Amino acid sequence: MRKIVRRVKDERGVILVWTGVVLGALVAFAGLATDVPYLYVARRQAQTAADAGSIAGAYGLFVSETQAVTEGKVIAGRTPVMGQLLASAQVDVFVESSSDSVRDQVRCLAYRDLAHNNPLPLFLLPVLQLFGRDRTTADVSATATARLVNSCSSGCFKPWLPPDKWIDANGNGQFDQGIDTYIPPGQPGATGYKYPEDQGVQITLKVGSPNDAPMPSVFLPIDFPALNRGNPITGASAYENNIATCGSKSFLDIGDQVQVEPGDMKGPTKHGVETLINQDPTASWDTACNCLKSPLGVNSPRLVRIPFSDPRDAYISGRTSRIVANVGGVFLESIQPNGDVIGRYTWVPSMGGASNPSCSLVRLVQLVR
Secondary structure, three states, X not given: OHHHHXXXXXXXXXXXXXXXXXXXXXXXXHHHHHHHHHHHHHHHHHHHHHHHHHHHHHHHOOOOHHHHHHHHHHHHHOOOEOOEOOOHHHEXXXXXXXXXXXXXXEXXXXXXXXXXXXXXXXXXXXHHHHHOOOOOEEOEEEEEEEEEXXXXXXXXXXXXXXXXXXXXXXXXXXOOOOXXXXXXXXOOOOOOOOOOOOOOOEEEEEOOOHHHOOEOOEOOEEEEOOOOOOOOEOOHHHHHXXXXXXXXXXXXXXOOEEEEXXXXXXXXXXXXXXXXXXXXXXXXXXXXXXXXXXXXXXXXXXXXXXXXXXXXXXXXXXXXXXXXXXXXXXXEEEEOXXXXXXXXXXXXXXXXXXXXXXXXXXXXXXXXX
């Protein structure tokens, strides 16, 4: 009997042991339910900061590598991670090469960790230090890379060919040989449209009034495909469809030879533009921020690609041809009662196409992470 009683007394402490085990498990599960989601949100916010920094840095590359690093750090530092803004020392920005020779991308790293003196405090998981854990904070970091991509060639161009920007010395709106100056893209001192310098500039994409036409029957419409890529399809129906949709034959590149579609084409222009605008009817250009306001953002179908002609080349009436001197993006803003089609110069995501090395200065930014 004594042996039996002794065994019972020896087992009395088991309950305390199991209570400790269960309590530790409960604390661990509670920590998983609170701290782990908290760390997940912190990681996402750090990723947002890194994304913003890399994109800003890539735009800074339009100016210089120094500007890229500065802009990346500033913009990443404006994005709070769990309520705390990142100091300059807590953001790293590097200019790198996507190929063997071109330094065309920016990598941004955002930190909230012990090594950078801003770790994230934990809530319940530190209790586990009673069971051997000695950390009361956690580390998170994120990295993102944004790259400059060639936008000099792309699909989904719209069938208008306005003149590229030049220095209008006498301000009469017409290019005067010997007085005005035009320097094509890729050459020092280029005067043509480029981002971000010309962000928000209004451009008449298609002329509606005969009084404003550069020559009789020339209202700036063109046909697709380019003459050097196939046989252009003429007529009002094809022209209207090229405005309203994004056809596979609408690829253009600098140096392409395009055929002019003569006539004012007011009806097809109006129908095509209205069809396109109705795909994002509430989009508008906000002059306060000089930017597009659209529920679709950069996916708005009203962000389109436009070729530009060399203003030095004289216009000739009829179904003639002209050379594409530059390309760029515009927000299709409106069609006026007189038939003028108005756009705002801006950056537009490239939709593919062969690159042209002569147009290396016209680029877009792509987040590649």
